[in-house]
Every structure is written in C-alpha cells, then in structure tokens.
Amino acid sequence: MPEGSTPALSPQGVPYAELSHYINADGQHIFSRYWKPSGSPRALMFIVHGAGEHCCRYDDLAQILTALNFLVFSHDHVGHGQSEGERMTIHDFHIFVRDNIQHLDLMKKQYPDLPIFMCGHSMGGAIAILTVDERPDDFSGLILISPLVLPSPQSATSFKVFAAKLLNYVLPNLSLGSIDPSFVSRNKKEIEAYTTDPLVYHGGMKVSFGVQLLNATSRVEKALPLFKVPVLLFHGTLDKLCDIRGSHVMIDTIQSEEKTLKVYEGAFHALHKELPEVTSSVFQEIESWLQQKLGGTGSSNMV
Numbered sequence: 658m659p660e661g662s663t664p665a666l667s668p669q670g671v672p673y674a675e676l677s678h679y680i681n682a683d684g685q686h687i688f689s690r691y692w693k694p695s696g697s698p699r700a701l702m703f704i705v706h707g708a709g710e711h712c713c714r715y716d717d718l719a720q721i722l723t724a725l726n727f728l729v730f731s732h733d734h735v736g737h738g739q740s741e742g743e744r745m746t747i748h749d750f751h752i753f754v755r756d757n758i759q760h761l762d763l764m765k766k767q768y769p770d771l772p773i774f775m776c777g778h779s780m781g782g783a784i785a786i787l788t789v790d791e792r793p794d795d796f797s798g799l800i801l802i803s804p805l806v807l808p809s810p811q812s813a814t815s816f817k818v819f820a821a822k823l824l825n826y827v828l829p830n831l832s833l834g835s836i837d838p839s840f841v842s843r844n845k846k847e848i849e850a851y852t853t854d855p856l857v858y859h860g861g862m863k864v865s866f867g868v869q870l871l872n873a874t875s876r877v878e879k880a881l882p883l884f885k886v887p888v889l890l891f892h893g894t895l896d897k898l899c900d901i902r903g904s905h906v907m908i909d910t911i912q913s914e915e916k917t918l919k920v921y922e923g924a925f926h927a928l929h930k931e932l933p934e935v936t937s938s939v940f941q942e943i944e945s946w947l948q949q950k951l952g953g954t955g956s957s958n959m960v
C-alpha cells in the first residue's frame with residue numbers, strides 16, 4: 658500500500674484487502690464469494706442474487722451444490738451487500754451483466770475445462786438471462802428461480818409505468834417503497850432472517866432503479882426468441898413480485914431443446930426461502946436436473 662493512501666473499505670468498513678473481490682470496469686470493488694467442494698470440482702455454478710439482497714444469502718443452495726462437487730461462485734452486484742456503489746442505484750441495467758461477464762471470464766481462466774451453469778433469482782434471473790444471451794457458448798445450463806421476465810400486473814400497471822418513466826426525469830431518487838417480505842415468503846423464519854440481515858438493503862426502491870428493471874424486462878423479452886441454452890425454471894402461482902406469466906412466456910418462447918418449468922401451487926416469490934416442503938423440493942429438482950445434465954441426456958417437460 659503506497660504511503661499515505663487509505664485502504665479501500667467496504668460499505669461495512671472492512672478493508673477490501675481482507676475480502677475476496679474483483680475490481681469492475683468502473684473501478685469499484687465487487688465483493689465475491691466462493692464455495693469449494695472437498696474434492697476436485699466437476700463443474701462451476703454462478704449464482705446471481707436479486708435486488709436488495711446479497712450473495713451470502715445463497716449459502717444453503719451453495720452447500721448442496723458443493724456436495725455435488727460443484728465449485729460455486731457469486732458476487733454482490735454493485736450497490737449491494739459488501740460491494741461498492743450507492744445502495745440499489747444503477748444508471749444502466751447492463752452494468753450488472755457486464756460485471757457478471759467479467760467474473761465469468763475470471764473463472765473461465767482459472768477453470769478452463771469445466772462446464773459452467775448459472776442460477777439466478779428474481780432480478781438476478783433477468784441478469785442471468787441477459788448474461789447467457791451474451792455468452793451462450795459459455796453455459797451448459799441455466800436455472801431460474803422466479804425470474805423477472807414480466808413485471809407483476811400489480812406493481813407495473815401501464816399508469817405506474819408511465820408515471821415512473823416521467824418521474825425518472827424529475828425525481829429519479831424518489832422512493833417507490835420497499836417490499837413487504839411477508840408478500841415474498843410464507844416462511845416466518847426466513848422473513849425474520851431477511852428483515853434482520855444488515856447486508857440487505859431495506860430502503861425503498863428508487864424510481865430510477867424501477868425504470869432500469871422495466872428496461873431489463875424489455876431486454877429479456879427481446880432475448881428469448883433466440884435463447885437455446887437448457888433451462889430449468891421455477892415459479893410460484895402466488896408470486897406477487899415477478900409475474901408467473903413471465904415464466905410461461907419464457908418456456909413457450911425459447912428455442913432450447915431442454916426446457917422445464919416447475920410450478921409451485923400457492924407458493925410466493927422466494928421459492929428458495931419458502932416453506933420447507935417447497936424449498937426442499939426446489940433444491941431436490943435442481944440436484945437431479947444437474948446430475949442428469951452432467952451424466953445423462955436432457956428432456957423437455959412442464960409440470
């Protein structure tokens with residue numbers, strides 16, 4: 658460290674020298690996380706978290722994947738968790754995709770011969786779709802948990818969309834309010850864990866961020882007709898944040914030979930943080946789909 662210079666600190670005041678991270682194209686420190694299997698890895702899994710949360714919330718899923726000898730990696734998007742950047746603020750949604758591709762290339766360099774899968778939740782699902790769309794040959798499969806493909810009709814009526822786009826010019830930092838976690842999961846323990854997590858952003862979503870999410874849904878819609886990578890999709894019928902119709906549109910539009918949509922009756926948005934019977938089913942489905950991808954042939958079905 659040159660004399661006199663102060664060490665770069667995370668938003669929580671931890672020196673980045675003590676944290677795994679990479680530096681993105683804008684010179685921002687992006688906190689990264691790695692879960693390594695005990696043996697030599699047979700594949701890589703890139704986990705992409707959603708808006709307001711952070712990658713360490715995916716430890717449960719990562720543990721299951723390392724038991725399958727996956728090396729799991731992820732990072733906190735700019736403006737999230739332990740990464741730099743104004744909280745939940747982005748002027749171009751593509752920055753999330755750009756940073757994803759940078760991390761992907763770092764891991765490809767380190768593990769050039771391993772197949773790579775990606776798993777995204779909610780906004781992270783949109784980021785994952787757009788990342789795979791840019792690098793289709795880099796991925797052996799994509800897993801999506803309640804992805805943001807279409808906004809829910811409640812949160813994005815045409816009046817609200819029009820108002821948000823207009824407001825974005827005059828009051829981009831105006832809060833649209835924050836998510837009620839009880840709308841997102843029926844699991845009281847998970848709701849408590851989320852609401853007390855200091856790395857989660859509990860502030861309201863800014864108008865400018867909501868507009869970027871809308872832009873993302875338009876980009877995703879354009880990407881679907883040419884999408885060919887194998888997909889495993891999960892969606893709850895009572896998702897109030899990301900409309901399940903988006904997953905139906907996706908499964909009907911993509912050209913992937915192997916595509917599966919698992920619908921969970923009565924389940925809310927965060928399927929990986931839902932009632933135990935839902936979350937364990939999702940994790941079991943992920944396990945068997947990956948085992949089949951790495952060992953058997955693919956198939957296409959919807960249940």
Ligand SMILES: O=C(c1ccc2nc(C3CCCCC3)oc2c1)N1CC(N2CCN(c3ncccn3)CC2)C1
Nearest residue numbers: 707708779780808812838841842847848851870927930
């Ligand atoms: O990525 C999202 C997210 C959040 C808000 C959104 N609003 C939209 C609309 C808004 C209008 C314009 C079009 C898009 O999409 C969103 C996606 N995430 C991750 C999810 N969080 C919710 C809270 N979580 C939670 N809550 C309770 C228990 C466990 N986890 C973690 C996951 C929400």
